[in-house]
Amino acid sequence: MLKQSGMQGINSIIRTIFYFFSGIVTVLVFLLILNNYSFGSVVEDISTRDLGFGPSDIYFKDYDVSLLSNSPEDLEVKYGYEIFINTPKHLGVESGNDVGYVGNSLSCNNCHLLGGTKAYAAPLIGITNRFPQFRGRENRIGTIEDRVNGCMERSMNGRMMSVDQKEMKALISYLTWLGRFAPKDGRIEGEGFVELELPDRPVDMENGKYIFLNTCIECHGSDGQGRRWKGSKQIQYPPLWGPNSYNNGAGMARVITSAQFIKANMPYGTTYLKPFLTDEQAYDVAGYINQQSRPVKPKLDLDFPDLTKKPVSTPYPPFLDSFSLEQHQQGPFLAIMQYYEKEYGLKKSN
Numbered sequence: 001m002l003k004q005s006g007m008q009g010i011n012s013i014i015r016t017i018f019y020f021f022s023g024i025v026t027v028l029v030f031l032l033i034l035n036n037y038s039f040g041s042v043v044e045d046i047s048t049r050d051l052g053f054g055p056s057d058i059y060f061k062d063y064d065v066s067l068l069s070n071s072p073e074d075l076e077v078k079y080g081y082e083i084f085i086n087t088p089k090h091l092g093v094e095s096g097n098d099v100g101y102v103g104n105s106l107s108c109n110n111c112h113l114l115g116g117t118k119a120y121a122a123p124l125i126g127i128t129n130r131f132p133q134f135r136g137r138e139n140r141i142g143t144i145e146d147r148v149n150g151c152m153e154r155s156m157n158g159r160m161m162s163v164d165q166k167e168m169k170a171l172i173s174y175l176t177w178l179g180r181f182a183p184k185d186g187r188i189e190g191e192g193f194v195e196l197e198l199p200d201r202p203v204d205m206e207n208g209k210y211i212f213l214n215t216c217i218e219c220h221g222s223d224g225q226g227r228r229w230k231g232s233k234q235i236q237y238p239p240l241w242g243p244n245s246y247n248n249g250a251g252m253a254r255v256i257t258s259a260q261f262i263k264a265n266m267p268y269g270t271t272y273l274k275p276f277l278t279d280e281q282a283y284d285v286a287g288y289i290n291q292q293s294r295p296v297k298p299k300l301d302l303d304f305p306d307l308t309k310k311p312v313s314t315p316y317p318p319f320l321d322s323f324s325l326e327q328h329q330q331g332p333f334l335a336i337m338q339y340y341e342k343e344y345g346l347k348k349s350n
């Protein structure tokens with residue numbers, strides 16, 4: 001009897017230990033699942049800190065303008081930041097400037113995410129150290145002001161600012177301040193965009209539309225026009241096409257560039273460490289977006305005086321090759337890239 005109850009005692013201890021550990025395992029599995037599937041629902045709650053992951057220390061420095069003093073220099077940096085995140089307010093028609101320098105509703109921050117400090121979203125940390133620099137689009141050495149004006153005329157569908165205009169000066173002050181921890185040559189890891197493995201086929205418009213409807217409209221709207229913050233003029237979700245978006249001369253209008261941006265940054269909350277879309281999906285949805293109507297930049301035939309410098313997915317003529325315009329807009333691009341490599345010894349990436 002005694003012996004039996006002893007056995008029972010041991011049995012119940014073993015059972016308790018067993019239940020205890022299977023409880024822990026269940027909780028762990030549950031947490032793991034939660035962690036993996038939390039993406040879709042909490043995208044909008046992801047904090048700036050979580051998004052700011054970068055491949056090097058440079059991304060973890062302090063870029064918070066609100067900590068700056070009220071000295072004239074610091075005030076100019078803060079003003080530059082203000083312009084960066086709400087560009088139409090300061091440079092659009094509503095700004096009180098005699099001309100609207102910004103011709104759409106976009107802000108610099110809509111593409112250069114987190115104030116220009118997000119890896120693989122064309123970060124601008126160190127950018128002022130990288131200029132003056134040779135520019136293929138103009139075929140000459142350009143200054144940082146020229147480069148900002150490049151985005152003004154294209155991404156912002158607007159016009160050039162003058163070099164000594166207060167908004168330009170403030171933007172440059174902000175960009176210079178961003179580079180205060182950057183190396184002398186301004187080169188940082190995570191510059192530009194991620195590389196993609198391009199599918200060797202044209203963009204699949206049906207699939208692009210399908211991805212758009214399933215992963216983008218929650219924020220950018222089913223008409224792609226985005227929306228403003230409630231009760232405010234400021235944009236919460238920027239338009240992807242239409243009269244208030246970037247024009248066809250913009251870098252984002254190239255399928256490859258836009259696919260690279262989307263891959264590491266969209267849906268909002270995505271980082272290069274944990275992309276949401278596959279390369280093929282990013283390619284198709286980028287193709288779909290860029291086939292919709294958008295402002296047309298005049299005089300695009302003057303771009304790239306040296307046509308060998310023209311990226312293969314530039315969506316407007318002329319070209320040095322005989323591939324169709326449609327192929328330059330929708331791929332496949334590998335054949336075009338191979339052509340330039342064979343004929344001119346050039347390795348093209350976008």
Ligand code: HEC
Binds near residue numbers: 084124
């Ligand atoms: C619609 C998206 C978009 C907007 C809005 C935009 N840019 Fe850009 N910007 C780009 C893209 C894409 C590139 C890279 C272009 C390329 O590869 O040719 C770029 C490049 C740049 C560069 C050079 C970066 C480098 O790594 O060489 C600077 C500087 C810049 N932008 C500043 C600005 C400023 C300032 C504003 C606001 C006035 C702005 N951009 C608005 C998309 C945008």
Ligand code: HEC
Binds near residue numbers: 043109289
């Ligand atoms: C959870 C909201 C959300 C979702 C979903 C989302 N975006 Fe965005 N997107 C944004 C926000 C916000 C910005 C501007 C970022 C900023 O200003 O900080 C943006 C910017 C962009 C831009 C650059 C600016 C412009 O207007 O051209 C592109 C391109 C873009 N998104 C494409 C997409 C695509 C494609 C999808 C679907 C695969 C997508 N986005 C899904 C919120 C979202």
